[in-house]
Amino acid sequence: MSTIISLPDQSTATLPKRSYLNSEYGLKSWLLTLDHKRIGILYLIVTLFFFCIGGTMAALIRLNLLTPGGELVAADTYNKLFSIHGIIMVFFFLVPIAPAVLGNFLIPLMIGAKDVAFPRLNLLSWYLFVTGGCFELYAIIWGGMDTGWTFTTPLSTHYVNTHVVSAALGIFVAGFSSILTGVNFIVTIHRLRAPGMTWFRMPLFIWSYYATSILFVLATPVIAITLVLIVLERVIGIGVFDPAKGGDPLLFQHLFWFYSHPAVYVMILPGMGVISEVVACFSRKRVFGYTAVAFSSVAIAVFSFFVWAHHMFIMGISNYSALVFSLMTMLVAVPSAIKIFNWSSTMYKGSITFDTPMLYSFSFIGLFTIGGMTGVMLASLGMDIHLTETYFVVAHFHYVMVGGMVSAVMAGLHFWWPKITGRMYPEPLGRLAAAILFIGFNLTFFPQFIVGYLGMPRRYHSYPPEFQVLNVLSTAGASVLAIGYLLPAVYLLWSMKYGKIAGANPWQAPGLEWQVQSPPLTENFPEPPVVDFEAYDFEWLANHTKSEVQTVG
Amino acid sequence: MDSQAIATLPEHGHAEHEHSPHLHHHFATEDQQREASNFGMWLFLLTEIMFFGGMFTAYLIYRNWYYPAFVAGSHWMKIWAGTLNTTVLICSSFTMAMAVYSAETRKRKALLRYLSLTLFLGFVFLGIKAYEWHNEWVEHHVPGLNFSINDFTHVDPRYPLDKPLAPDMAEKTQSYFSLYFLLTGVHALHMLVGVSILLFLIFNAWKGAYTTGHMTFIENFGLYWHFVDIIWIFLFPLLYLISRHQ
Amino acid sequence: MSEPTHHAHTVVHPKVYAAVFGALLLFTALTVFASSLELGVFNAVVALAIAVIKATLVVLFFMHIRYSSKLLKLTICSGVFMFLVLITMTLTDYISRAWGLW
Amino acid sequence: MHYFISPVLWQFLVKWLAHFPLFPPEASSVAPYADALFFFLLFISALGSGIVILMVVSFSVLYHKERNPEATQIEGSTLLEATWTIIPLALFMIVFVWGALLYFRIYNPPTNAMNIYVVGKQWMWKAEHPGGQHEIDALHVPVGRPVRLTMISQDVFHSFSIPAFRVKREVIPGRYTTVWFTATKPGTYHLFCTQYCGTLHSQMIGWVYAMKPEDYQAWLAGSTSGSSLAQNGERLFASLGCNACHSGNPSSRGPNLAEAYGAKVQLANGSYTVVDDAFLRDSILNPSSHVTAGYAPIMPTYQGQVSEEGLIDLVEYIKTLHSNDRVQQTLNTSLVQNSGSTTGTGASAQGQAAAETPRMVNK
Numbered sequence A: 001m002s003t004i005i006s007l008p009d010q011s012t013a014t015l016p017k018r019s020y021l022n023s024e025y026g027l028k029s030w031l032l033t034l035d036h037k038r039i040g041i042l043y044l045i046v047t048l049f050f051f052c053i054g055g056t057m058a059a060l061i062r063l064n065l066l067t068p069g070g071e072l073v074a075a076d077t078y079n080k081l082f083s084i085h086g087i088i089m090v091f092f093f094l095v096p097i098a099p100a101v102l103g104n105f106l107i108p109l110m111i112g113a114k115d116v117a118f119p120r121l122n123l124l125s126w127y128l129f130v131t132g133g134c135f136e137l138y139a140i141i142w143g144g145m146d147t148g149w150t151f152t153t154p155l156s157t158h159y160v161n162t163h164v165v166s167a168a169l170g171i172f173v174a175g176f177s178s179i180l181t182g183v184n185f186i187v188t189i190h191r192l193r194a195p196g197m198t199w200f201r202m203p204l205f206i207w208s209y210y211a212t213s214i215l216f217v218l219a220t221p222v223i224a225i226t227l228v229l230i231v232l233e234r235v236i237g238i239g240v241f242d243p244a245k246g247g248d249p250l251l252f253q254h255l256f257w258f259y260s261h262p263a264v265y266v267m268i269l270p271g272m273g274v275i276s277e278v279v280a281c282f283s284r285k286r287v288f289g290y291t292a293v294a295f296s297s298v299a300i301a302v303f304s305f306f307v308w309a310h311h312m313f314i315m316g317i318s319n320y321s322a323l324v325f326s327l328m329t330m331l332v333a334v335p336s337a338i339k340i341f342n343w344s345s346t347m348y349k350g351s352i353t354f355d356t357p358m359l360y361s362f363s364f365i366g367l368f369t370i371g372g373m374t375g376v377m378l379a380s381l382g383m384d385i386h387l388t389e390t391y392f393v394v395a396h397f398h399y400v401m402v403g404g405m406v407s408a409v410m411a412g413l414h415f416w417w418p419k420i421t422g423r424m425y426p427e428p429l430g431r432l433a434a435a436i437l438f439i440g441f442n443l444t445f446f447p448q449f450i451v452g453y454l455g456m457p458r459r460y461h462s463y464p465p466e467f468q469v470l471n472v473l474s475t476a477g478a479s480v481l482a483i484g485y486l487l488p489a490v491y492l493l494w495s496m497k498y499g500k501i502a503g504a505n506p507w508q509a510p511g512l513e514w515q516v517q518s519p520p521l522t523e524n525f526p527e528p529p530v531v532d533f534e535a536y537d538f539e540w541l542a543n544h545t546k547s548e549v550q551t552v553g
Numbered sequence B: 001m002d003s004q005a006i007a008t009l010p011e012h013g014h015a016e017h018e019h020s021p022h023l024h025h026h027f028a029t030e031d032q033q034r035e036a037s038n039f040g041m042w043l044f045l046l047t048e049i050m051f052f053g054g055m056f057t058a059y060l061i062y063r064n065w066y067y068p069a070f071v072a073g074s075h076w077m078k079i080w081a082g083t084l085n086t087t088v089l090i091c092s093s094f095t096m097a098m099a100v101y102s103a104e105t106r107k108r109k110a111l112l113r114y115l116s117l118t119l120f121l122g123f124v125f126l127g128i129k130a131y132e133w134h135n136e137w138v139e140h141h142v143p144g145l146n147f148s149i150n151d152f153t154h155v156d157p158r159y160p161l162d163k164p165l166a167p168d169m170a171e172k173t174q175s176y177f178s179l180y181f182l183l184t185g186v187h188a189l190h191m192l193v194g195v196s197i198l199l200f201l202i203f204n205a206w207k208g209a210y211t212t213g214h215m216t217f218i219e220n221f222g223l224y225w226h227f228v229d230i231i232w233i234f235l236f237p238l239l240y241l242i243s244r245h246q
Numbered sequence C: 001m002s003e004p005t006h007h008a009h010t011v012v013h014p015k016v017y018a019a020v021f022g023a024l025l026l027f028t029a030l031t032v033f034a035s036s037l038e039l040g041v042f043n044a045v046v047a048l049a050i051a052v053i054k055a056t057l058v059v060l061f062f063m064h065i066r067y068s069s070k071l072l073k074l075t076i077c078s079g080v081f082m083f084l085v086l087i088t089m090t091l092t093d094y095i096s097r098a099w100g101l102w
Numbered sequence D: 001m002h003y004f005i006s007p008v009l010w011q012f013l014v015k016w017l018a019h020f021p022l023f024p025p026e027a028s029s030v031a032p033y034a035d036a037l038f039f040f041l042l043f044i045s046a047l048g049s050g051i052v053i054l055m056v057v058s059f060s061v062l063y064h065k066e067r068n069p070e071a072t073q074i075e076g077s078t079l080l081e082a083t084w085t086i087i088p089l090a091l092f093m094i095v096f097v098w099g100a101l102l103y104f105r106i107y108n109p110p111t112n113a114m115n116i117y118v119v120g121k122q123w124m125w126k127a128e129h130p131g132g133q134h135e136i137d138a139l140h141v142p143v144g145r146p147v148r149l150t151m152i153s154q155d156v157f158h159s160f161s162i163p164a165f166r167v168k169r170e171v172i173p174g175r176y177t178t179v180w181f182t183a184t185k186p187g188t189y190h191l192f193c194t195q196y197c198g199t200l201h202s203q204m205i206g207w208v209y210a211m212k213p214e215d216y217q218a219w220l221a222g223s224t225s226g227s228s229l230a231q232n233g234e235r236l237f238a239s240l241g242c243n244a245c246h247s248g249n250p251s252s253r254g255p256n257l258a259e260a261y262g263a264k265v266q267l268a269n270g271s272y273t274v275v276d277d278a279f280l281r282d283s284i285l286n287p288s289s290h291v292t293a294g295y296a297p298i299m300p301t302y303q304g305q306v307s308e309e310g311l312i313d314l315v316e317y318i319k320t321l322h323s324n325d326r327v328q329q330t331l332n333t334s335l336v337q338n339s340g341s342t343t344g345t346g347a348s349a350q351g352q353a354a355a356e357t358p359r360m361v362n363k
């Protein structure tokens, strides 16, 4: 009845003869591919390239902050460093990496489709992304930009003479790549699910990517127009944001954060999807309260549109508005809490193993909780007055973005690495790297909470000497972090050639993507699968394997 | 602008036509494929709504702040040109709808006729718009490039009841004209993209495409064209009409 | 298919198009006429109301939403809703600034 | 210990450990309130994270594969889920209300506060005391007295932050913002610009000197620049020709400005508004945006003719104007000096503005 193929188990596994990786050869077959899996890999390469740039900038930032005088680089160089770091990390690494890499690779596999709805559009998104990236690289190489990633007007429009225009255009173009990816995913999820794959049989991963795509589609255009206005203001001097011409710089803040707040959830929701899969698989249990988790993804996406002005509490918005936005921010934090508790209880009465992806999930749960709770501190109006624009905020968002999302990306990358490449990564090294990252991360960013409460402002090239101890700790942590990132980079590359052959389902996971060979065929499923089981149905999986063994035996 | 995004449509639509059975391998049925691309197009239009949303927000805020300036600015709009352009666009929407209908009923000649008419009307619209912009340039009403507040510090002969604006308020007419050029400019850019795609459509239709039952592309383009029409339906009263009396 | 495929296609008769076309022209004339009346704030209200009606007509008939699936209707509503959220939540900040000292 | 590491490093370590604050000084009246909220927040965060960590760790131990080879499938539990929806929600609501109260406390100056003006510009802070004392990158305030800062920026966004007082407020171009505090402990505290404002953002720092009232008086006396803000304002009022229309005569073309501050005026569009600093400043720059009822909109704009400091002088002058005698006196003297300088039109004003504030715009 079920048409899902089941391949021999891991011990006897061999690499399949035919897969999406070897169906065609040559650079051209990659650059012109319409296969969602290959496009995912293309995205992976580019985003990791940008991560190296962003990471290098972070390393320089931390080195400069080793001494209070900021002796390493000049002030304007420092400003360029953190601007590039922020812009690259947000728009060219974290926003695309999860949706475009993991989403592209996995969504069709998970819902039993042959491809995404619009493969050509998908390839085009990648090219748009690369084009945007080139603009950005141009801006960086020809002198950089020093506006911060927030492009605050009138600074960015009238007071700096760096490459703001090309940086803004780069983000503009890359934004269209996000939009098209979002459109593609929504249509795919609505229209291409395999027979039997009802909404509530979908893995939670799909739910959270669905929510992410909504954010892409509805929020990104607003930053697109905002950046256009910035460019026009610089180039021909229209005065929409310029107070000297009667414009209102706060309007810029409104429009910018209307996108950028939802964007921070773009940077966490996919991670939540990954964690649902990983926690379920390594607890060998259905996610506790599937519906609640599914709906909280959607709730986060919807509520995230109502909270943007919490980035503007001290900037002179009306106090009544501040009240409303603070209240909404408190509400948007609740679904995240629900999810955290549901994942934790998923482990209850599970049968838990500590493979690398699971370790990363633990660090996600812990660090995201701390990051999220400090977010709630920031959302509390009176507290924000003291905390805003200090390192406390820096620590908050690194806890959610690096501690949360990057951990989740690492979890996902390790979890699906066997599916992507057909080979296992070296497990002991994986666990070691996860531990190093966890320790390095906390060492880097926990001191920033303290130094933030002490009042050290962010974006400071030099700082009062009494903050040095904490900054030195933070820099020390960053070096540990660097090792923690380089180690996986090395062993993952190594494993592509020398790793153990994984077999179709090394984790014995129940998802549809695990029921096909790894690496999968170009067409994913030789024949359309029929889904007759719930998501995370480990009993189904057990029965299935048993009957498989019986028939073989 | 979004030209990148929109310019892709031909390519994408093309795809659906290259394969002889018109059915992409990853779709089960043609219905599914058609619904999918229809839905995709609508999602794209959503992004367009939000794209214009930012500009509308700016317009509403500054209109509130600099009400007299916005009134004075809009008094320089040529209502006849705006009305004419609205009519032209509505006609073109109608011809576009008829084009889709012709494709549905597989009438190649009618399809060609209606598409050409739409194209023609599109050009007329752009022509009138260009004429208006030219006028505004001559009148020194282009902020940033060629602007003078002279027209607003004196009584406008066509509105003798108006009072001249104080110089500080007259400066703020720049806000009006900035937004005017922004909104109409982005709209015209969309028209331009639409017109280019129309050229392509006509070429294909002439070769016999779209009248064989596979008309997803032309349907989706129709959605786009109507959407651009809707934007204008709002721009016209906001920029030309609502301050006629204050 | 997990979702019922919507009945593929309703071909709208040209008569409907023509009627809508006529209505649109009529409303255009109406809005230009209304703008020449002295209505105070209602000038804006009337003009926008007419624009909304015109847009709805276009969406429903020219763009076939009247004959489309619930999903599409919902999609459009959510777009319009977010558009309104952007505008109203931003504007309320500007308006309420005048209420207090700050 | 120091045998194992280099003496230089050892010295560093000693020095650091000697200056290693973990908590900022509490030096204003709101600081204890802010810290109380902070500790509450810390407490619930620790509680929340503690519960989560406890769950994760204990389940990891209890249900490790070796101990529990077979997982028990559980659907979920509505009751439990409702619990961990409602409890965080309730806590967050407490945080919201508490935070809002604190916010209103910090941004709602008491009426008896003394006023100091602050002008931010790339990259320095200028503070102006009503008595005319000017200081740069420093702020002297008395202890025990509410101080209100009326702040504005000449160029980009800045942000005025005194961590020891737990107050901070964005300083934005084109609009006054205010913040207030009462210093409680004499001492010297950091003053930071916390909003990124360009190259030397990290140099836009200074010190706040909280002084005993008598020290403060001494400081005021010792650093007076000769004339108070109001006196400067009076001079400007005359030289810009304001007195030509605001002479206080019943026949004058502009409204009487004596006792205008704090009053409620009716505008030409029928609405009422209270005359505050922002209103005064805006009336000078954008007179036609709030025309006082009963007057023609003939007042010219002074946009570009007066610097932010000049505007502050004017505002302070109008605030302290209680009768028109002095206005009329200045009228007599100024008429001789600068007849004709009042006819600045928009165009020449603009030229001046452009000349005064060179702005870098670069593609």
Ligand code: HEA
Residues within 6 Å of the ligand: A150, A264, A265, A267, A268, A310, A311, A329, A330, A332, A333, A334, A336, A337, A340, A341, A368, A369, A370, A371, A372, A373, A374, A375, A376, A378, A379, A380, A384, A387, A388, A389, A393, A396, A397, A400, A401, A404, A405, D044, D045, D047, D048, D049, D052, D087, D088, D091
């Ligand atoms: C991935 C990105 C991400 C995520 C997910 C979040 C999540 C949240 N953020 Fe964050 N934020 C950023 C990225 C992110 N943020 C960035 C980049 C900035 C700075 C931008 C800049 O200025 O450069 C920022 C800044 C920022 C500010 C502005 C600070 C300022 O500049 O003054 C605020 C204020 O409200 C805020 C709030 C929140 C809240 C309430 C959440 C919530 O969604 C968090 C919800 C999660 C939890 C609450 C944790 C789980 C809860 C529990 C386990 C319950 C605990 C139990 C009990 C209480 C019993 N964030």
Ligand code: HEA
Residues within 6 Å of the ligand: A051, A052, A053, A054, A055, A056, A058, A059, A061, A062, A082, A083, A085, A086, A087, A089, A090, A093, A094, A147, A148, A149, A150, A394, A398, A401, A402, A406, A444, A457, A458, A459, A460, A461, A478, A481, A482, A485, A486
């Ligand atoms: C996704 C987002 C993301 C990520 C992953 C990171 C990662 C890191 N960030 Fe960043 N950060 C931001 C987003 C992010 N950051 C944003 C948005 C800002 C605000 C910008 C602004 O103010 O405008 C910011 C600002 C910011 C600051 C504040 C600067 C200031 O305000 O003055 C600091 C300071 O410590 C910092 C540090 C770090 C560190 C140590 C890491 C580490 O986790 C990085 C670890 C990685 C490495 C150390 C690299 C590893 C090495 C390689 C991969 C190889 C490199 C290759 C070669 C050299 C060959 N970040």
Ligand code: CUA
Residues within 6 Å of the ligand: D120, D121, D122, D123, D157, D158, D159, D193, D194, D195, D196, D197, D198, D201, D202, D204
């Ligand atoms: Cu001024 Cu930072």
Ligand SMILES: [Cu+2]
Residues within 6 Å of the ligand: A260, A261, A264, A308, A310, A311
């Ligand atoms: Cu936010």
